[in-house]
Amino acid sequence: MARTGHRVIRRLLQHGRWSVPALWQVAVEVTTHCNLVCPGCLRTVKCAEGNWDSRHMALSDYQKIVQDLPKAQTFASGGIGEPTMHPQLPELIRIAASTGKFRSICFTSNGMARAPEYYDELFEAGLTRVDISVDTLDQELADPLRGGTSTEKLSVCLQRLAGRHPGRIGARTVIRSENIHRIPDLLSQLNDLGQLNVSLQYFIDMGNPEGVAPLPERKALLERLPAIASRCSNLRVKAPEFIEPSPQVCIYPWWGPAVTVDGYVMVCCNMMDKDRFNLGNALKTPFAEVWRSRSTREFRREFTRRSPSFCAECPYYLMRP
Numbered sequence: 001m002a003r004t005g006h007r008v009i010r011r012l013l014q015h016g017r018w019s020v021p022a023l024w025q026v027a028v029e030v031t032t033h034c035n036l037v038c039p040g041c042l043r044t045v046k047c048a049e050g051n052w053d054s055r056h057m058a059l060s061d062y063q064k065i066v067q068d069l070p071k072a073q074t075f076a077s078g079g080i081g082e083p084t085m086h087p088q089l090p091e092l093i094r095i096a097a098s099t100g101k102f103r104s105i106c107f108t109s110n111g112m113a114r115a116p117e118y119y120d121e122l123f124e125a126g127l128t129r130v131d132i133s134v135d136t137l138d139q140e141l142a143d144p145l146r147g148g149t150s151t152e153k154l155s156v157c158l159q160r161l162a163g164r165h166p167g168r169i170g171a172r173t174v175i176r177s178e179n180i181h182r183i184p185d186l187l188s189q190l191n192d193l194g195q196l197n198v199s200l201q202y203f204i205d206m207g208n209p210e211g212v213a214p215l216p217e218r219k220a221l222l223e224r225l226p227a228i229a230s231r232c233s234n235l236r237v238k239a240p241e242f243i244e245p246s247p248q249v250c251i252y253p254w255w256g257p258a259v260t261v262d263g264y265v266m267v268c269c270n271m272m273d274k275d276r277f278n279l280g281n282a283l284k285t286p287f288a289e290v291w292r293s294r295s296t297r298e299f300r301r302e303f304t305r306r307s308p309s310f311c312a313e314c315p316y317y318l319m320r321p
Contacts, residue, residue, distance in 0.1 A: 022071045022072060022073075023069075023070060023071070023072040023073070023255050023256065023257065024255045025073060025074045025075075025076065025255065025256040026069055026072045026074075026075055026076070026256070026258070026259070027075075027076040027078065027079060027258040027259070028057075028062065028065055028066065028069075028075070028077060028078075028079070028258070029057070029078065029079025029081065029258065029260050030057050030062065030078060030079070030081070030083050030089065030092055030261065031054075031055070031079075031081040031082065031083060031085055031086040031261060032053065032054050032055055032079070032261050033055070033056065033081050033082065033085040033086075034054075034080070034081045034082040034085065035082055035085065035110070035112055035113050036082070036110050036146050036147055036149060037147035038145065038146050039144070039145070039211060040176075040204065040211050042080055042272060042273060043080050043081065055261060055262075056086050056088075057086070057262075059088055061283055062092055062095065063095055064283065065259055065263065065282050065283070065287060066099060067099065068286045068288060069099075069101065069287055070287075070288065070291075071102070072101065072102050073103050073104065074102065074104045074105075074106065075096050075101075075102035075104065075106070076106055076107055076108075076269065077092055077093060077096060077105065077107045078109075079260065079269065080272050082109065082110055082112075082113050083107045083108075084109050084114045084118065085113050090122055090124075090125045091125070093105060093122050093125040093126050093127050094125040094126055096126065097126025097127075098126070104128045104129060105126055105127055106127065106128060106129040106130060107127075107130060108131040108132075108133055108172055109131070109132055110132070110149065111132040111133070111153070111154050111157040111158070112148065112149060112153065112157075116156070116160035116161050116164065117160075119161060119164075119165070120164065123168065128168065129168050129169075129170060130161070130165075130168065130169060130170070131169075131170035131171065131172040131197075131199065132157065132158055132161070132169065132171055133146070133172050133173075133174075134154060134171045134172070134173060134186070134190070135179050135186075136182060136186060137190075138151065138182065139151045139152075141179060141182070142154075145178060145179065155193060158171060158190070158193045158194070159193040159194055162193060162194030162196055163194055166194075167195065169195075169196055169197070170196060170197040170198065170199055171190055171196045171197070171198045171199070172201065173199070173200050173201070174201055174202070175200055175213055175218065175221070175240070176202075176203035176213055177203075177211055177212060177213045177214070178211065180213040180221055183200070183221060183228075184224070187228055187232050187235060187237065188231075190232070190235060191231075191232035191233070191234045191235050193234075194234060195234050195235075196234065196235055196236075197235075197236045197238070198235050198237045198238065200225075200237070200238065200239055200240055201240055202218070202240055202315035203315065204270055204313055204314070204315055215243075215244055218243055218244070222239055222240070222243055225237065241316070242316055245314065245316060245318040246316065246318065247317075247318050249303070249304055249317075250268070250303075250311070250316070250317040252267055252268035253267040253268070253299065253300050254300065256268055256269070257291065258272060259282055260272055260274050260278075262281075262283070263281045263282045263284070264278040264279075264280070264281050264282075265278060265279040265281070265282050265287065265290045265291065266278055266279070267279065267303075270313075270314060271311075271313075273310070276309075276310050277310060279291070279293070279295070279299065280293065280296075305320065306320055306321065307319040307320045
């Protein structure tokens, strides 16, 4: 997908076009409430500063934003918070599904806020996939990495969901300095729980730089990963796309926006701090107007030459000074 996106962007640049009618991914943050405390998470960092407001997106605001969105390959109903804490999440999923604009509707959950049976209602409403965050199944390690997690409850959740919704359940694992050497053991444990799609991604430094695993260790893990995955017949393992940040131009400002809980349009779901940067507000101006505005086009032009400061934290693409 990324390689295809880079080719399309090059064509857009050659012909002077700066927006596209459809997206490959769009995320809408439905809540900033969360029941866990994870080092490096923007919410954790802001809460420690006394600068965080936990709130749910109103049903009417969500409906307006979703109705204004263009078609997209994937619609993610989530952001910084835990989506299942939104009291009207089934209805939110139903609204997104009813538009017929999204091939896939998904979100990532920590699996701690609801019983496994709760997800049945979400799949009935139109959810196509859910990823459960699982960086470890070792309680001693889970306590500092995802404070509030019960690894026993997490294992039960994954096993029951894999049995009830085969092919639709993923495990999303963040590779970080504290758990990188235990990834092989984790994959073996996940394999025992049932059929799961495992997605590995790099830790993003949002104020916790010690969590970033050293590059030699990342390379060593990814070299071993095919052999490790071949022993896990129940898993479909997706490795990170890049071992180290890519020098290519990031495709998110063209194809992968996000909308915060209060309507601010962001260039990607990895940067959800509206106070640092945003393209406009989709509750005040229709999303299409924000996404195709002159200021957004100018941002993209400049982006091809120079990255904004918030890109310095990205583990996927190099910042271009």
